Amino acid sequence: GAGVSQSPSNKVTEKGKDVELRCDPISGHTALYWYRQRLGQGLEFLIYFQGNSAPDKSGLPSDRFSAERTGESVSTLTIQRTQQEDSAVYLCASRPGSNSGANVLTFGAGSRLTVL
Amino acid sequence: SQQGEEDPQALSIQEGENATMNCSYKTSINNLQWYRQNSGRGLVHLILIRSNEREKHSGRLRVTLDTSKKSSSLLITASRAADTASYFCATGAFGGQNFVFGPGTRLSVLP
Numbered sequence: 001g002a003g004v005s006q007s008p009s010n011k012v013t014e015k016g017k018d019v020e021l022r023c024d025p026i027s028g029h030t031a032l033y034w035y036r037q038r039l040g041q042g043l044e045f046l047i048y049f050q051g052n053s054a055p056d057k058s059g060l061p062s063d064r065f066s067a068e069r070t071g072e073s074v075s076t077l078t079i080q081r082t083q084q085e086d087s088a089v090y091l092c093a094s095r096p097g098s099n100s101g102a103n104v105l106t107f108g109a110g111s112r113l114t115v116l
Numbered sequence: 117s118q119q120g121e122e123d124p125q126a127l128s129i130q131e132g133e134n135a136t137m138n139c140s141y142k143t144s145i146n147n148l149q150w151y152r153q154n155s156g157r158g159l160v161h162l163i164l165i166r167s168n169e170r171e172k173h174s175g176r177l178r179v180t181l182d183t184s185k186k187s188s189s190l191l192i193t194a195s196r197a198a199d200t201a202s203y204f205c206a207t208g209a210f211g212g213q214n215f216v217f218g219p220g221t222r223l224s225v226l227p
Contacts, residue, residue, distance in 0.1 A: 004158075033215070042204065042219035043159075056214060091158060103147055103208055105215060107158035 002026075004108035006092050012114045013082055021077040021111045025094030030072050033105065035091045036061075043091065049075060082115045089113070121218050122205055128224040135192040137221040139205030140185075146208045148181055150190050153202045153220070162190075162203075195225045 005024040013019050025032050034046040045059035049069040060066070064082075069075035079086055089112045093105040121140050129135050139148065147166045151159040165172045165181045165188065172179045178191040192199055202220040 035217070043217040045214060045216065048214055089157070093159075103215075104149065104161045104164060105151075105159070105206075107151075107160070109158045 004092055004094050004106050006090075006108035006111050008111055009109060010112045010114075012116065014116050015084060016081055018078065018080045019082055019113060021079075021090050021092075021113070023075045023077070023092030023094075023108060025073075025075070025092070026106055028072075029094035029096055029106070031095045032069055032075050033093045033095075034067055034075070034077050035093065036088045037091060037110070038088045046077070046090075079113075082113075084115045087113055087115045122203070122221045124221060125219070126222045126224070128226065129195055131195060131197055131225055131227050133195055133225075135195050135199070135223055135225070137190045137203050137223070139188045139190070139218055141188075141205075141207045141216075142186065145183075148179075148188050149206045149208070149215070150177075150179060150188075151204045151206060151217075153204065159204065192223075195223075197225050197227045199223060200225045 004026055007022045011019055030051045032049045035043040036046055037043050047060055047067045048056040064080045067077045089110040091107055091110045093107045095105050123138050127135055145167055147164055149164045150162045152162050153159045163174045163177055163179050165179050167183055170181060176193045181188045202222050204217050204220045206215045206217045208215050
């Protein structure tokens with residue numbers, strides 16, 4: 001697609017429920033990132049995918065968080081047993097592969113999660 | 117950690133004035149980038165400066181990089197109300213693929 005697409009744009013859920021957030025990167029971008037941004041805060045790195053390499057999961061805050069990506073396509077971020085502290089905007093970004101000269105991230109509009 | 121730290125955290129200026137934001141980081145970098153964010157949504161890339169560059173311009177934007185001090189500055193000249201946003205620096209490391217963002221500077225340009 002022309003840009004990074006994220007869905008849903010807004011999600012309200014009850015504490016304890018599971019949620020799935022989706023990211024559709026720019027076609028041909030092999031690298032995909034998930035970040036979390038709490039209200040008024042900076043971006044917190046969650047996970048990074050590069051092609052078929054093992055993802056860098058070093059930023060996932062707990063085992064309730066997981067993410068998948070099939071090949072160089074869509075990625076899904078799953079949060080199990082949501083807590084109120086999970087309320088945030090979840091941002092996805094993509095960029096061309098590591099061997100490309102382009103280091104610029106293109107961000108989606110984000111998915112705003114509210115846990116009641 | 118090579119986290120970037122912007123300062124000030126918040127900046128309020130009058131339209132037409134210049135705005136300067138600073139970023140400091142901790143480890144060696146390959147490049148440093150500045151992004152802008154409106155209304156808490158997606159970030160938009162503004163400018164990238166490589167570790168072997170000292171200054172770069174793009175329209176009303178001027179970025180400097182001092183690798184000896186591990187710091188960068190973003191200057192927005194002749195600011196406009198539409199420049200009101202949060203500005204983030206992000207650092208990329210040699211051989212690393214992660215990009216670490218600072219907490220951002222919230223800029224308010226008053227008409």
